[in-house]
Amino acid sequence: MxxxxxECGSVFIxxxxxxxxxxxxxxxxxxxxxxxxxxxxxxxxxDAGMVRIEKIYRLIDKCEFGIHDVSRTELDSINQLxxxxxxxxxxxxxxxxxxxxKRHKAKKCLILDQERYRFQKFISxxxxxxxxxxxxxxxxxxTAVRDWLRGIPGHGHLPGGAHIWSLYQRFRDELPALCEAxxxxxxxxxxxxxxxxxxxWLSDNLPAKG
Amino acid sequence: xxKAVKTLSHLRRTNRAEYERTVREAAARANWPLYTIKSA
Numbered sequence: 609m610x611x612x613x614x615e616c617g618s619v620f621i622x623x624x625x626x627x628x629x630x631x632x633x634x635x636x637x638x639x640x641x642x643x644x645x646x647x648x649x650x651x652x653x654x655d656a657g658m659v660r661i662e663k664i665y666r667l668i669d670k671c672e673f674g675i676h677d678v679s680r681t682e683l684d685s686i687n688q689l690x691x692x693x694x695x696x697x698x699x700x701x702x703x704x705x706x707x708x709x710k711r712h713k714a715k716k717c718l719i720l721d722q723e724r725y726r727f728q729k730f731i732s733x734x735x736x737x738x739x740x741x742x743x744x745x746x747x748x749x750x751t752a753v754r755d756w757l758r759g760i761p762g763h764g765h766l767p768g769g770a771h772i773w774s775l776y777q778r779f780r781d782e783l784p785a786l787c788e789a790x791x792x793x794x795x796x797x798x799x800x801x802x803x804x805x806x807x808x809w810l811s812d813n814l815p816a817k818g
Numbered sequence: 819x820x821k822a823v824k825t826l827s828h829l830r831r832t833n834r835a836e837y838e839r840t841v842r843e844a845a846a847r848a849n850w851p852l853y854t855i856k857s858a
Contacts, residue, residue: 777853782826785844789822794848808823 618646620667622697623677623720634802635746636675638776639753641806642814643766645673664697673760674701674717675753679744681730695731702737718756720749747773779809 619640623633640647648667668674676698681690698719705715719734721727724741727734740752751769758766767775783805787794792801830837838855845852 781841781845781852781854784848784850785826785841786819786822787848788844789825790819794850804819805823808819812820812823812827 618648618671619673619675620671620701621647621675622694622701623675624680624691624694629677629680629744631746632677632742632744632749634780635749635776636753637799637803638779638806639750639772640757641803641810642772642775643754643757645757647803664700668697668701668704669712672711672715674698674715675720676701676717677720677742678727678731678734679720679722679742698734702734716760718753720752746776750776775810775813779806779813782809 621633621636623629623636625633637647648671676694678694678698680694683690698717701715701717704712705717706713708715717737719727719737719739720742721739722741722744724739726741727739738756740756742749742752747769750772754766754769754772757763784794786792786805786809787797790805792805797805826837826840829840841855842852844850845855
């Protein structure tokens with residue numbers, strides 16, 4: 609693993625948290641872990657006593673990096689309204705970067721959508737940011753995240769997207785067996801369980817940094 | 819958790835057929851699609 613986490617802090621992941629998005633979410637978390645970063649997304653902080661927006665403020669304040677996925681724009685089948693949480697949290701992140709302290713201004717973010725340039729039809733003000741399309745495919749999400757991290761100055765070598773994808777496929781195949789052995793249900797993994805499995809798996813399957 | 823990871827990694831290195839059977843059967847029980855190992 610690289611030493612990026614020690615040098616640069618952690619990553620705020622702002623994305624849909626539902627079953628449809630889970631394969632992409634898992635691939636992003638895995639890629640960040642391979643690259644030595646810790647992803648403390650909002651799911652990790654399940655303190656019922658804290659107002660959700662306060663959790664978001666704290667995470668944005670703490671994290672030097674942000675990955676924001678604005679792909680979930682479909683209308684809710686009952687209310688016929690879209691979900692606005694992801695664009696709101698992206699706005700908070702960009703606001704912190706624009707108006708915050710020197711540390712906040714140094715924040716870096718990647719914006720993901722399902723198709724290239726689709727954002728222009730519903731959130732055109734973000735033009736000029738680093739926006740990549742994943743087409744809801746974990747393989748493309750892995751490459752987008754890895755290439756974005758590689759473009760940030762100040763860190764060493766990172767394995768290529770194809771290599772990370774290869775590792776991810778093997779990890780993903782082994783996940784049900786690992787869950788059985790650790791008395792976990794693969795379909796009910798919470799974020800901290802998933803991240804724990806990823807980190808343990810990588811510690812045993814990635815060569816130590818030389 | 820670490821022990822489970824090490825056990826499976828060791829199996830992969832030492833007995834590929836048994837490793838694939840373990841992975842395949844656990845995936846089948848979980849109704850989990852596999853990327854690199856063919857289903858039985």
